[in-house]
Amino acid sequence: MKNKxxxxxxxxxxxxxxxxxxxxxxxxxxKKTTLTVVGWKxxxxxxxxxxxxxxxxxxxxxxxxxxxxxVDDSNYTTYNNPRLAGGDAADVIMVDTPEIRSWGKQGxxxxxxxxxxxxxxDSTYKADAGVGGETYAVVSESTPVGLFTNLDLLKKDGIxxxxxxxxxxxxxxxxxxxxxxxxxxxxxxxxxxxxxxMKLMASNFVASDWAENYDAGNTTFGKSWGxxxxxxxxxxxxxxxxxxxxxxxxxxxxxxxxxxAGKWAFMPTGxxxxxxxxxxxxxxxxxxxxxxxxKGSQPKTFVFVGTGWAINAKTKNSAAAKDYINFMSEPxxxxxYLKADSAFSTLKDVKSPNVPEDAAVVKAAADGDMLxxxxxxxxxxxxxxxxxxxxxxxxxxxxxxxxxxxxxxxxTVTPTPPTK
Amino acid sequence: xxxxxxxxILFMLPAFVLYATFIVFPTLRGIGLSxxxxxxxxxxxxxxxxxxxxxxxxxxxLSALLNxxxxxxxxxxxxxxxxxxxxxxLQSLPRLQAIxxxxxxxxxxxxxxxxxxxxxxxxxxxxxxxxxxxNAVGLRGLEHIWLGDPTTALTxxxxxxxWMYMGYSATIYLAGYFAIPxxxxxxxxxDGATGWARFRTVDWPLLAPALTINVTxxxxxxxxxxxxxxxxxxGGPGNATQSLSYxxxxxxxxxxxxxxxAIAVVLLVLTVIVAITQTTxxxxxxxxx
Numbered sequence: 001m002k003n004k005x006x007x008x009x010x011x012x013x014x015x016x017x018x019x020x021x022x023x024x025x026x027x028x029x030x031k032k033t034t035l036t037v038v039g040w041k042x043x044x045x046x047x048x049x050x051x052x053x054x055x056x057x058x059x060x061x062x063x064x065x066x067x068x069x070x071v072d073d074s075n076y077t078t079y080n081n082p083r084l085a086g087g088d089a090a091d092v093i094m095v096d097t098p099e100i101r102s103w104g105k106q107g108x109x110x111x112x113x114x115x116x117x118x119x120x121x122d123s124t125y126k127a128d129a130g131v132g133g134e135t136y137a138v139v140s141e142s143t144p145v146g147l148f149t150n151l152d153l154l155k156k157d158g159i160x161x162x163x164x165x166x167x168x169x170x171x172x173x174x175x176x177x178x179x180x181x182x183x184x185x186x187x188x189x190x191x192x193x194x195x196x197x198m199k200l201m202a203s204n205f206v207a208s209d210w211a212e213n214y215d216a217g218n219t220t221f222g223k224s225w226g227x228x229x230x231x232x233x234x235x236x237x238x239x240x241x242x243x244x245x246x247x248x249x250x251x252x253x254x255x256x257x258x259x260x261a262g263k264w265a266f267m268p269t270g271x272x273x274x275x276x277x278x279x280x281x282x283x284x285x286x287x288x289x290x291x292x293x294x295k296g297s298q299p300k301t302f303v304f305v306g307t308g309w310a311i312n313a314k315t316k317n318s319a320a321a322k323d324y325i326n327f328m329s330e331p332x333x334x335x336x337y338l339k340a341d342s343a344f345s346t347l348k349d350v351k352s353p354n355v356p357e358d359a360a361v362v363k364a365a366a367d368g369d370m371l372x373x374x375x376x377x378x379x380x381x382x383x384x385x386x387x388x389x390x391x392x393x394x395x396x397x398x399x400x401x402x403x404x405x406x407x408x409x410x411x412t413v414t415p416t417p418p419t420k
Numbered sequence: 421x422x423x424x425x426x427x428x429i430l431f432m433l434p435a436f437v438l439y440a441t442f443i444v445f446p447t448l449r450g451i452g453l454s455x456x457x458x459x460x461x462x463x464x465x466x467x468x469x470x471x472x473x474x475x476x477x478x479x480x481x482l483s484a485l486l487n488x489x490x491x492x493x494x495x496x497x498x499x500x501x502x503x504x505x506x507x508x509x510l511q512s513l514p515r516l517q518a519i520x521x522x523x524x525x526x527x528x529x530x531x532x533x534x535x536x537x538x539x540x541x542x543x544x545x546x547x548x549x550x551x552x553x554x555n556a557v558g559l560r561g562l563e564h565i566w567l568g569d570p571t572t573a574l575t576x577x578x579x580x581x582x583w584m585y586m587g588y589s590a591t592i593y594l595a596g597y598f599a600i601p602x603x604x605x606x607x608x609x610x611d612g613a614t615g616w617a618r619f620r621t622v623d624w625p626l627l628a629p630a631l632t633i634n635v636t637x638x639x640x641x642x643x644x645x646x647x648x649x650x651x652x653x654x655g656g657p658g659n660a661t662q663s664l665s666y667x668x669x670x671x672x673x674x675x676x677x678x679x680x681x682a683i684a685v686v687l688l689v690l691t692v693i694v695a696i697t698q699t700t701x702x703x704x705x706x707x708x709x
Contacts, residue, residue, distance in 0.1 A: 082672075
């Protein structure tokens with residue numbers, strides 16, 4: 001009997017301790033959620049104030065622990081594709097338009113309709129934030145691409161202001177060349193330089209609704225693109241750009257350090273480089289729209305939809321993921337992000353930053369001389385790659401005629417009607 | 421104690437399970453995937469031989485196949501000739517061997533991402549050390565845009581690969597030299613065989629096992645070449661440096677998993693055929709003593 005009593009008491013004690021242990025280890029109110037986020041901004045030249053913003057998020061949401069992974073943009077799809085396919089991608093994923101379309105179409109992204117941040121988004125970007133009428137992302141910025149200009153180098157060679165039209169640009173490049181200075185540095189090894197300069201040239205000739213019409217089968221790479229190709233060929237023919245040298249230059253390793261060192265006067269790239277260039281160079285620089293038009297015309301440039309935030313369709317932390325996107329889209333955080341990236345706002349209550357070096361680009365935007373990116377607005381996810389490859393072909397074979405190049409573009413960039 | 425069949429099977433079981441899980445299953449799964457239009461690791465519809473029919477008519481695949489074979493020939497020949505020369509030199513300098521063996525292995529221990537960036541800088545057409553050195557020694561005419569010219573880019577990448585793994589091959593040749601019985605070398609010396617004559621008649625035949633290993637490993641490694649291309653050229657200019665492995669990668673990143681796997685299967689078959697043929701031929705040269 002005594003033994004029985006001891007056993008019952010022991011069992012009761014074990015059960016009580018067990019229950020106490022359970023209740024101590026799992027109160028719902030104190031459990032921290034770990035939210036995984038992946039992006040190609042947050043380090044080096046692509047800092048975009050992400051570390052500070054992430055700290056602010058953890059402070060505002062003490063029940064969420066943030067696990068942010070930075071992945072270099074050149075490896076971004078390689079990193080994410082297998083994880084999305086395998087079902088273990090991050091909860092929140094930084095995306096751009098091609099990724100929104102590719103991943104959204106395949107069901108890897110959650111539908112964000114109804115999210116507070118989505119309702120704050122400017123309606124201009126609705127088509128870029130989704131596919132087939134669904135919204136898969138909140139677009140955080142629109143990013144202008146233009147021409148970084150070394151004003152000190154121009155001044156040294158007797159040029160007192162940045163060029164605004166094509167004849168002046170050619171004359172400036174010829175002056176720089178005759179004085180033994182670098183003119184336009186085009187880094188084509190990663191296919192970026194040639195594609196950027198061609199799209200900048202095109203912004204001076206191609207209609208703003210060209211992409212929509214091309215996908216609908218109503219237009220082709222025609223006369224306006226021919227003018228852009230002729231400008232590039234003129235640079236080659238006059239020896240102002242060496243296509244072979246460009247093919248050997250790396251967008252990250254060669255061009256920016258050369259420009260920072262003051263060895264070249266012009267470098268085409270996006271506004272995201274502005275903060276880094278400003279802090280890395282002693283030169284007086286400006287970020288200007290592309291002087292590609294006829295004498296006396298206003299320079300134009302293009303803008304493409306930059307980064308956005310999306311949620312993995314298979315996330316188990318949907319609420320925390322939504323909190324993160326809403327937080328990053330609030331004016332205070334969004335404005336800090338835009339300032340660090342020198343980008344334009346895509347959200348109704350968020351102001352674009354005021355940076356003196358890109359005043360000419362801001363003016364172009366205000367004057368209606370900033371067009372959406374033609375190629376990046378095409379529906380086919382392979383359009384940009386096909387375009388870049390066709391432009392690379394021109395660098396490899398500079399003797400190709402404009403009509404040959406147009407034929408290549410028309411045959412390789414596939415018109416794709418929008419998904420219904 | 422005699423080993424029974426049952427005990428032998430039990431001993432082999434763990435290794436077999438691991439091999440089946442991590443080698444056999446993924447290979448079979450991959451082959452199965454190559455007959456589908458899968459856009460992810462899971463799913464996809466059966467499309468029969470469509471992917472294989474498509475790849476044999478795809479100019480990018482044919483160009484990548486040619487590049488892969490050319491790269492494999494340059495690397496296999498270049499790496500083995502230089503490694504053999506290095507091993508020959510080192511075996512004649514016993515005092516240097518300990519330090520030199522560690523030193524020559526160093527490049528192969530480095531990550532290719534680092535090596536690739538260093539060589540990108542060396543080849544840089546603006547202020548790159550290679551062109552600067554050539555300029556300094558009066559060879560200005562030989563300056564070149566090594567990675568930007570479709571005719572030199574593949575060779576330039578191959579040179580980097582050879583630089584990285586030459587020490588590894590040399591170490592195997594050096595081990596081959598150590599395996600040659602000393603009395604054979606002494607007999608050769610007494611018979612007056614020195615220099616090229618000794619190398620041709622004594623070293624070369626007796627280094628056959630090392631040659632078999634080196635040529636097979638170098639060929640397999642270079643047929644699968646991927647990271648130097650990713651880091652140094654991205655497959656360009658044009659298709660000049662695209663390899664089959666790189667094409668598998670680009671198709672995978674574009675969600676064409678089924679097609680990418682079909683290319684990977686072709687690469688696997690090619691590698692197996694080349695490796696078996698090489699081993700069979702080179703083994704015939706090997707002699708026992």
